[in-house]
Amino acid sequence: MSIQRTGGCVCGSVRFVAHGEPARTLQCHCRFCQRMTGSTSYAQSTYPMEAVRFSGEPMSRYSHSSETSSKQVHVHFCPRCGTTLSLTFERWPEFRAISRGAFDDPNSVSISTHIWTSSAQTGVMLPPGTDCFQLARAAPDGSPQTPECFDTPRFARSDA
Ligand SMILES: [Zn+2]
Ligand SMILES: [Zn+2]
Secondary structure, eight states, X not given: OOOEEEEEOSSSSEXXXXXXXXSEEEEEOOHHHXXXXXXXXXXXXXXXXXXXXXXXXXXXXXXXXXXXXXXXXXXXXXTTTOOEEEEEEXXXXXXXXEEGGGBSXXXXXXXXXXXXXXXXXXXXXXXXXXXXXXXXXXXXXXXXXXXXXXXXOEXXXXXX
């Protein structure tokens, strides 16, 4: 039997079960994620679309045009409490992101990658041993970017 992780929103109206291991768990420091969460960043686990089953209240959806790719990003949230549970992407229709903070045990998935560190807020630390990208993991044309990996914790911004 494969591993399952459960989670849900603040008010409990939306629940989910995520099957198997996520392809990756990353933390995004882009301005969109900062505004969407009202926080420093958005940590998310990437799953194949069919690996996550939702139950309870149907989620509401907000669609946003990405400034960098002009592709749509869809934010899926609880209509009662507003918790963001998932993102889906026009650019990667076979995957969905699950909000790490919405898992019943967020620490059961570990962050391997930080992206958009160039727009990270002051005071944000990048842990050692993770792949850190100043922008996205791939350029708009799809070509992969090269991450930095640090030996010691460091501030994302030199003006931190
Ligand atoms: Zn809710
Ligand atoms: Zn982001």
